Amino acid sequence: MRNRVIVFLYFFSVFISVNAQNKFTTKSGELNFEASVPSFVEVIAKNKNVSAILLDNGDFAILALVNGFRFKVALMEEHFNENYVESVKYPKTTFSGKILDFNVSDLSEKEITYTISGVITLHGVDRSLEVPVSIIQKNNSIVLTSNFVLKPEYFNIKIPKIVNNKIAEEINVSVSFNLTKLNSLDYE
Amino acid sequence: MNKRRKLLYIVIVIIIVSYFSYNYIYQDHRDIKTETAKVEVTGAELLEMFKENESPGVLNSTVQVFGIISELDSHSITIDGSVHCSFDEEVQGVNLNDLIKIKGRCIGYDYLFDIVKIDQSTIIK
Numbered sequence: 496m497r498n499r500v501i502v503f504l505y506f507f508s509v510f511i512s513v514n515a516q517n518k519f520t521t522k523s524g525e526l527n528f529e530a531s532v533p534s535f536v537e538v539i540a541k542n543k544n545v546s547a548i549l550l551d552n553g554d555f556a557i558l559a560l561v562n563g564f565r566f567k568v569a570l571m572e573e574h575f576n577e578n579y580v581e582s583v584k585y586p587k588t589t590f591s592g593k594i595l596d597f598n599v600s601d602l603s604e605k606e607i608t609y610t611i612s613g614v615i616t617l618h619g620v621d622r623s624l625e626v627p628v629s630i631i632q633k634n635n636s637i638v639l640t641s642n643f644v645l646k647p648e649y650f651n652i653k654i655p656k657i658v659n660n661k662i663a664e665e666i667n668v669s670v671s672f673n674l675t676k677l678n679s680l681d682y683e
Numbered sequence: 684m685n686k687r688r689k690l691l692y693i694v695i696v697i698i699i700v701s702y703f704s705y706n707y708i709y710q711d712h713r714d715i716k717t718e719t720a721k722v723e724v725t726g727a728e729l730l731e732m733f734k735e736n737e738s739p740g741v742l743n744s745t746v747q748v749f750g751i752i753s754e755l756d757s758h759s760i761t762i763d764g765s766v767h768c769s770f771d772e773e774v775q776g777v778n779l780n781d782l783i784k785i786k787g788r789c790i791g792y793d794y795l796f797d798i799v800k801i802d803q804s805t806i807i808k
Contacts, residue, residue, distance in 0.1 A: 523758065
């Protein structure tokens with residue numbers, strides 16, 4: 496009887512370790528964007544409180560609170576929230592997708608470039624996105640970075656004519672996440 | 684003489700207008716540290732507000748939150764497992780499970796972690 500219990504426990508523990516999906520998370524990722532035009536005041540916003548969750552099967556989700564973007568010029572921040580992205584109506588922007596051909600065991604201190612594919616939601620509008628991401632593993636954390644270009648018109652964001660020539664048509668977005676391991680068993 | 688006076692007026696008006704428009708365009712950022720908090724609640728109460736309404740009145744407002752430190756990082760403190768407060772400077776002199784009161788700007792609800800986020804935090808006590 497006792498042996499049976501031990502055998503059962505053994506298989507049970509194997510079963511758990513196979514099924515335990517590793518989660519890598521952060522609540523303080525960075526998402527910056529720049530829409531500067533030469534010879535005008537620079538348009539740069541930084542958000543250092545972006546959440547992200549990566550599962551070891553490559554599923555990846557990001558959530559950035561729109562109010563968390565901080566600009567150099569206070570008035571720019573106000574206009575961004577009130578007129579452009581309407582942060583009261585649409586308080587968050589999200590991304591949900593998958594890193595293609597991702598395998599945690601491939602990661603090392605040497606940078607690997609993957610493709611991430613998913614849907615970005617901003618200003619109540621969904622748009623599919625497929626961009627390259629660079630990933631390295633450092634000690635116990637996974638560092639994921641990416642740069643890509645978005646346009647305000649993709650998300651039905653209208654830039655008033657009066658400032659049209661001071662804001663670039665193409666917005667350079669850069670993201671950086673330092674994800675640390677969180678076991679799903681002690682997550683709930 | 685009359686012509687010179689006219690010119691002087693014009694120059695003065697231009698100076699005044701540019702002074703005010705400069706001040707308007709480059710107005711200072713809000714100083715959360717010195718703003719009076721709109722509400723003073725526990726971590727759980729603030730989370731509850733966002734569960735009821737996606738954009739409650741406290742969004743983008745200065746709030747004061749108190750509770751137990753459930754998570755501690757170099758630049759952030761989580762209160763009661765429900766409010767994540769980020770600091771511009773490094774967090775010092777506090778420990779896990781301390782009772783704490785924090786003032787900051789409420790930036791919204793994060794459904795990935797089921798928490799409310801606050802930035803530009805300062806420790807009140």
